[in-house]
Every structure is written in C-alpha cells, then in structure tokens.
Amino acid sequence: MKxxxxxxxxxxxxxxxILWSILFTIKFKHIYYFSIDKFKIHSDSSLEKYEIKNNYNYLIDYLTSNNTSEFKLPTLSSSPEGTHHFIEVKNIFYxxxxxxYVCYFSFICISLFLLSKGIRILKEALKLSSIFLLSLIGSICFSFINFQKSFDIFHNIMFKNDYWMFYPEKDPIINILPEGFFALCFFFILLLIFINSIIMLIFSRNSN
Incomplete structure (x- = not known):
C-alpha cells in the first residue's frame, strides 16, 4: 500500500x-515584451510597441480570466473563426x-492523511517525481528539432477545426504572434520544470 x-x-x-509551469509562463508577460524586439514584431506588423502590448495584454487577460464578455481586441479586427479559436483556447486554460487546483488540494489532503497515519513517503516521492520530470524533459526536447511540425501536430490534436490557421488579412493579430515567441514560451516552461525537478532531487537526497 505504501x-x-x-x-x-x-x-x-x-x-x-507541469501545470504551474504552464500557468506561470502564460501570465509572465515579460517573455512577450522581450520577444517584441527579439523577433522585430513591431517592424513586421507595422504597429507601434504600445499598440502591440495593449493588444497582447488584452488577449492574455481575456484568456486567463473568468470574464465571459465578447472577445474584442483594442485596435485589431478579428474574424468569427479567430474569435472562436480564442474562446477554445480560453476553455483549455480554464x-x-x-x-x-484539483491536483494541489488533492496533494495536500493525501499528505495530511499520510502524516496522520505515520506513513513517510515524501522523500521517495520527491526522487521519483524528479526522475520522471527530467526524463520527460529529455524526451520533449526532441520537439525543438522541428518545432514548427510539433506546433502543428499539437494544434491538430487539441482542436477539431482549422480555425487556428490564421490569415493576416482576416486576423491581423497573427502578425504580432510569431512562431519564435511560442518556441520561447515552450522553452521557458521546460526550464521551470527542470529547475523544480532539480530542487526536488536535492531535497530528496538531503532531507530526512
């Protein structure tokens, strides 16, 4: 049973x-702010930096909040298909x-139960978790070999339509969301998972 x-x-x-790393990365807008200059988004989109930031901030706030109001970017137009896609993304983030939260509170409840029974498994669980996560990172890193293909496969799995294939003339927001930015977010998620895995591994070796 142990x-x-x-x-x-x-x-x-x-x-x-894994879930925390994804949520943190989504909300950490400075990755995008860095990407504006890194990928020359303002040059490719012909928009001013403040306008790019305003539209991006609205997009992230809409996707991560419980707001059910109509999706309407500050200065960019959106097609019905594009709007529908962002609604689907919002549901995924939700x-x-x-x-x-379910996993977090389940972990707390189970941990308290085990402590009450005098069952000590945290050290072993930390080691097992860190090994699994490090192995997972090693496997996922192969996605960087052909990120575009992996990106397309991901969308085909997650969505039952092709609304994610934006056309600039209908959904100009695609001009401010370069593929390089998504690759950077993906790398940042893996980095957070890696750091947490190393921390867990250190605790598992030095904790009684």
Missing part, C-alpha cells in the same frame, strides 16, 4: 509542477487552472 501512495503522490507532484 508504494501505491508513493506513486499517487508522485503523479500529483508531477502534475502540479481546464488547466482547474486541474492545477
């Missing part, structure tokens, strides 16, 4: 780290946020 608890706790810890 091994079953260890596996359950390890799975919850892995899920918490699911990720909900899953994070």
């Amino acid at each position: 091994n079953i608890y260890k596996i359950i706790v390890s799975i919850l810890m892995c899920a918490i780290i 699911f990720i946020k909900t899953a994070f």
